[in-house]
Every structure is written in structure tokens, then in C-alpha cells.
Amino acid sequence: MSSSALARLLKPVAALPAAMSISDVADRLLTAEHKDFLSLPVVDDDGRPLGLVSRSKLQDIFMQRFGRDLWGRRPVVEVMNPQPLIVSLETGLEEAARQITDQLQYPIVEDFVLVDGEGRYRGLGTVLDLLKAMEDRIAQRNRVLRKALIELRESQTQLVQAEKMASLGQMVAGVAHELNTPLGYVKNNVQLLRELIGPLFELAEAQAALGDCLNAADADEQALANALENAALARERAAPEMLAGDLEQLFADTQYGLEQIGELVVGLKDFARLDRAMSEEIDLNECVRSTLVIARNGIKDKVEVLTQLGELPRIACAPSQINQVLLNLLNNAAQAMERFGRILVRTWAEPDALCLSVQDNGCGMPPEVLKRIFDPFYTTKPVGQGTGLGLSISFKIVQDHGGSIRVASEVGRGTRFLIRLPLGQAATLQRSA
Amino acid sequence: MTQPIRILFIDDEERILRSLAMQFRRHYEVLTESDPQRALQRLQDEPVQIVVCDQRMPKMNGAQLLTRAQEIAPQTLRILLTGYSDLDAAVEALNGGGIFRYLTKPWDPQEMALTLRQAAEVAVRQSQVASLPASACPATALSVLLLDEAADTQACVEAFCQAGGHRLLRAASLDEALAQLNAEPVDVLVSDLRLAGEDTAPLLKSLAQAHPRLLSLVVTPFCDTQALLRLINEAQIFRYLPKPVRRGLFDKGLQAAAEQVARWRAEPVVPPARLAEAPKEAREREKVGSLLGLLGRLRQRLTV
Numbered sequence: 001m002s003s004s005a006l007a008r009l010l011k012p013v014a015a016l017p018a019a020m021s022i023s024d025v026a027d028r029l030l031t032a033e034h035k036d037f038l039s040l041p042v043v044d045d046d047g048r049p050l051g052l053v054s055r056s057k058l059q060d061i062f063m064q065r066f067g068r069d070l071w072g073r074r075p076v077v078e079v080m081n082p083q084p085l086i087v088s089l090e091t092g093l094e095e096a097a098r099q100i101t102d103q104l105q106y107p108i109v110e111d112f113v114l115v116d117g118e119g120r121y122r123g124l125g126t127v128l129d130l131l132k133a134m135e136d137r138i139a140q141r142n143r144v145l146r147k148a149l150i151e152l153r154e155s156q157t158q159l160v161q162a163e164k165m166a167s168l169g170q171m172v173a174g175v176a177h178e179l180n181t182p183l184g185y186v187k188n189n190v191q192l193l194r195e196l197i198g199p200l201f202e203l204a205e206a207q208a209a210l211g212d213c214l215n216a217a218d219a220d221e222q223a224l225a226n227a228l229e230n231a232a233l234a235r236e237r238a239a240p241e242m243l244a245g246d247l248e249q250l251f252a253d254t255q256y257g258l259e260q261i262g263e264l265v266v267g268l269k270d271f272a273r274l275d276r277a278m279s280e281e282i283d284l285n286e287c288v289r290s291t292l293v294i295a296r297n298g299i300k301d302k303v304e305v306l307t308q309l310g311e312l313p314r315i316a317c318a319p320s321q322i323n324q325v326l327l328n329l330l331n332n333a334a335q336a337m338e339r340f341g342r343i344l345v346r347t348w349a350e351p352d353a354l355c356l357s358v359q360d361n362g363c364g365m366p367p368e369v370l371k372r373i374f375d376p377f378y379t380t381k382p383v384g385q386g387t388g389l390g391l392s393i394s395f396k397i398v399q400d401h402g403g404s405i406r407v408a409s410e411v412g413r414g415t416r417f418l419i420r421l422p423l424g425q426a427a428t429l430q431r432s433a
Numbered sequence: 434m435t436q437p438i439r440i441l442f443i444d445d446e447e448r449i450l451r452s453l454a455m456q457f458r459r460h461y462e463v464l465t466e467s468d469p470q471r472a473l474q475r476l477q478d479e480p481v482q483i484v485v486c487d488q489r490m491p492k493m494n495g496a497q498l499l500t501r502a503q504e505i506a507p508q509t510l511r512i513l514l515t516g517y518s519d520l521d522a523a524v525e526a527l528n529g530g531g532i533f534r535y536l537t538k539p540w541d542p543q544e545m546a547l548t549l550r551q552a553a554e555v556a557v558r559q560s561q562v563a564s565l566p567a568s569a570c571p572a573t574a575l576s577v578l579l580l581d582e583a584a585d586t587q588a589c590v591e592a593f594c595q596a597g598g599h600r601l602l603r604a605a606s607l608d609e610a611l612a613q614l615n616a617e618p619v620d621v622l623v624s625d626l627r628l629a630g631e632d633t634a635p636l637l638k639s640l641a642q643a644h645p646r647l648l649s650l651v652v653t654p655f656c657d658t659q660a661l662l663r664l665i666n667e668a669q670i671f672r673y674l675p676k677p678v679r680r681g682l683f684d685k686g687l688q689a690a691a692e693q694v695a696r697w698r699a700e701p702v703v704p705p706a707r708l709a710e711a712p713k714e715a716r717e718r719e720k721v722g723s724l725l726g727l728l729g730r731l732r733q734r735l736t737v
Binding site (some may be wrong): 186 | 445446448449451452453455456489490491492493494516517537538539540575
């Protein structure tokens, strides 16, 4: 395909024999069919190019006084350029362009010679045509690249979205499951309360009946005795003194459970921050707390999470994105545990930045893994358990906040991620992910 | 009942423990522990018939705890109670902890009461026979029915039967399986959840009722947590082995089944060891009902 590209540039021009006079060459250059060419080729008897004679060279000669008279009858070989640009038709377009531009001199006064595989003259090519061909080709490449870029951007958006949905799904599942614990005992307690207060109603009824009996003027001894006994029995069954403790406990636990459920729902809302703008004055410690509410249950059988949250000024950031980064780091840390471990989350303020570190005492990472953890699609988890995008997205989120994320790790000792978010960077915050 | 049934509830949330204790203290002797280590210690020190354990707890999960519990006190009936429908936990609790039921939070009070009643029933029957240690039970030849056409399953089961001198029966369809079960005594069933395009779950559930001493090993490429939970509760399957088949896991499962059968055979009086829940889904319940009819000869043979 490349060689045919060059063939398209070929213009068949009759070559000049070496002995042709300069005068005849000048006449030929003046003919209409040759007026597009800057030069004409000279070949030997075997058809191999000897050189190029240029229009400008002849003009130089004829502009001299008596130029035509002095030079006109001499053979063209004496004034031709014996080292013209020669390009084989088998050369690719790019390679040809490279050869030609490497040797081209200014001003451009010659065309270039095209030869076949055996080195025999086939025609001329003009630099202008070559440039046009190159431009077309570059334009075509650009179209392909632009299309590829658009496709790449689309699939990246989809992947980022998929990762976001995956972490969101994981988070929602985690919270739904966490709701099941308080829901479990609240539901059971309500049922128990219903069963426990049954006898109380019976007692109240028996006592009311007894009261009626006592008040009734015509009540006989037997009815009164029955009512008394019923009331006593009901009292025994209901055992209100013992019941009081149980009811107190059940109500307290139920109330606690409902508060717990409420807290989780608020946590979910705080975590997602769907009801707030992308960026605002945020307390980073609040992000840490609400993410811990969400993450806690999912990781509690693997790690204990400790926090040391320092006094922090508010910062402009996208809290739901920061939460996503934090959740990702916490989940990764929990998964790095070979046995029950510990995660320490710290925040502190520096003069120009807020810092947040997540440190675990898990299995750590060797240097070859560490080097690649922010690469998209890099994962050490089994197929189907990680997209390999979590940390690369975290990296991008922090970067979009004008911050940095660094990591240090030692095999067998653990890993520490450090995030720095610069203060006063609100203007540079980009909308992303 | 000579002694009351003792139930140990384990959960890291004290309120769950209080709620359950209050619900069941009138019917059973209820013990509670919020710390897994203390719970295991208690199993070592005291007789406990039923353990009900949460899955997600600090330091040790429920599946791990029940696996330890089975080693410490194999006679206990083990129940997992969890807010998470977690496939890995269910598989681990079944294969390692040999659980009797997998219950989810929030639980239905009536259902929980029924489950504990069933567990207590099995516990009472078990207490009438002293369990023999595996070493005291001579290895015995089994008959194994295989309902899976896959080459690697076949290879595993064939190798196991050849090595142990067990009898291997095969069926290529549900009808053939029913015929085999009616005609031949079967101790162990190895089955995919699909056989010649048919769902085998109803058969497994029917067998849990018709043939409570048959041990079912399910081999399947499907990873549906809900389906597995129903197989645990309604078919009381013995093992759940994921496909592609892992040889070591498969052999261990078959070996454990062989030991269980040997133990049962060595016992003079034989209590049925399983008590499955009726299928929750109406259509499946119907299917199980009609399969039970088709298994008439098997049931007749077993009651004789």
C-alpha cells in the first residue's frame, strides 16, 4: 500500500540523454507539458539517472551576458546536479518523505527522481505533491486517532462508572446488612412485648371485674370470691413486678435499635452526600466518621479500626468522592489482613495542607506490586473480586483535588497511604468521575 | 425429657442475645456469649445441644467458630444466624461446620421457634445414642449414586469408589434416579443441580424427608446464595462442592461421608440424623410431594 502511495505521486516525464544540449533542454522546459516541473532528469543509456537539471540553473546561465551563446551547445551533463534526490518506488511514503526532507535544500529548485527496484528511471515526483500526500495521510491518521480517543474516553467513563457502582453497591449491601442486626432484635422485641403485655391486659380486666363486683350492691359472696380469685390468678400470671424489669430492658433495647437504624440511614445519606453540591466547606473528619459507619460492619471480623482525628480547618472538596477514596483504602486494608489486624486512620493539619493517613498492619506489598498499584486494571485479587480500578480512581480523585496520594509498604509489616489535600485550592477543583 | 435442652446463642451484639434469651428462656435453658473464644471454652466445659451463632463478629467469624465447635462438640446442632447472605460464609459453615440451618436476620420469631424445636427434637433423639468416635467404627462399603455426567466428577467418584471398594450406581435422568433409589440401597448421593436439563433440588429435598440418612453432596457451577440456603435448610445437604471440581476438597467430602455412614452403621439404635424444613416455595413443595409419592418403594423399605 505504501509503495502504491508513492506510485501515485509519479509523473512520467521523458528523460534527457546525457549529450542533449543545454539549449534544447531550455526549449523543452518552456513547453506546456513541462511547465509544472522545476527540473528534468538526465539518464544514461541504461536508463539509470545521472542527475537533474533545474530550471533555476538554466536561468542563472541565461541571465549571464552571452550565456546562451557561451553554454547553449554544451551537453547538459556539465550543468546538471549529479547528486539529485533519488527515491525508489518501493519506499514507503513516510520513509520517502523522511529521505527527501532530510536532503532538501532551500530554496527548492528541483523535483525528485523516482526509480524502480533495479534503479532505473521511472518518472519525477514533485515536493508539493509529496507534502499534499503527507498532509492527507496525517489528516486520515488524525481522524482515526480522534475516533479512538473518543471511544477510549467513553469506555473509561463507563469503567469509572462501573467501579463507582461496584463500590456503591458494596456499600449499600454493607449498610443493608448492618441494618439487619438492629432490625433483628427490634422486630423480635416488638413481638415479645406484644406477648408480654397480654397478661397485663388480662390482669387489668380481672381487676376491673373485681372492682365492679365490689361496687355492685347486689353482689353475692360467691361471685366476689370468684372475682378475687381471678384477679389473684391474673396477677400471678402477669407477675408485674418481674415484668417491669423485662419491659424496661425490651423498651430500652428497642429504642437503642431504632436509634441505631436512624444513625445508619443518616450515615448513608452523609456518605453519599447526594443532597449537596460537589464542593463546599467540608470537615474532613466528618468524612472519616461517616465512612467508618458505612465500612465498619463489613470489616469488623477482620480488623479493629482506630482513629486519631486532629483539629482541622474546613476544606473545599467533593465529600462523596473523598468518602469513596476512604472506603476503598479501608476495604483494601481489611483485605490485606492475614489474621485479625488493626487500621489506624489519622488526620492532621499542616500550614498549607490537610493530611490523612490510613495505616494497616496487614501483609504489605513487595516493591514490584507497590510500583503498579495505581495502574488501572492492576489487581492482586482473584478474578471477579476486584476491578483493578479502585486505587487508580482514588489517585485521580485526589489529583483532581490538587492533592497527592503516597504509599509506603513493607512485606509482613503493613502499608500506609498518605493523602495530602492542599488548603485554598477550591478554584482548581475539577469536576470528575 | 430428662434434662432440658441447652442452647448457646453467640453474637457480638448483646441486644440480640437479650432478645433471643427472653424469647426462648421459657422453653430451653438459654446460654449467651458475646465473645467467640469464651463461647468455645463454654462448649468445652459444659454440655450444649444447640449452638446458634452470628456470622460477622470481631476476631472470628461464625463459620470458623462453628467449624471449631464441631471439633469440640460434634454432637451439637449448629445454626448460623446472619444478616449477610454471604455465599462464602454459607459454604464454609456447611462444609466445615456441618450446619443444621442457615438463618438470616431479621428472623421471623415463629420460624426461629420452629427451627429450634426441630433442632431440639434431633438433639433429644441423638442423646439416646452415645456417639462413637470415628476410630471405633470399622470402614464399610457404601453404595454411591452419581447424578452428574461431567467427566471430572465421574473421575473423582470412580477413583473414590475403586479405592474404598464402594459400589457405584449412576443415573442419567431424574426418572432413572428414582428407579435406582427405589430398587437399591443408597448411602451417598453425588449430584449436580441440573441433570439432563432437569432441576435436581426437589429430588434432594424429597430425599431429605424420605431418606433422612442419605448424605447428599451437591456439585455445581452455580453460585446462588439463596439457592444454597434453601438446600441447606430444606435438603440438609452434607457438602456443597463448587465446579470446576477441586480434587482435594471433593475427596475430603466423600471421605467424611464414608465416615459418617460407618458411624451410623456401628450404632445399635439408629436415630434419623436429619430433619429438613418443608420447602418454602409452593411449587417446589408440590413437586417434592409428588416425588415423595414416586419414592414410595424406597420409603416402604426404610420403614420396615
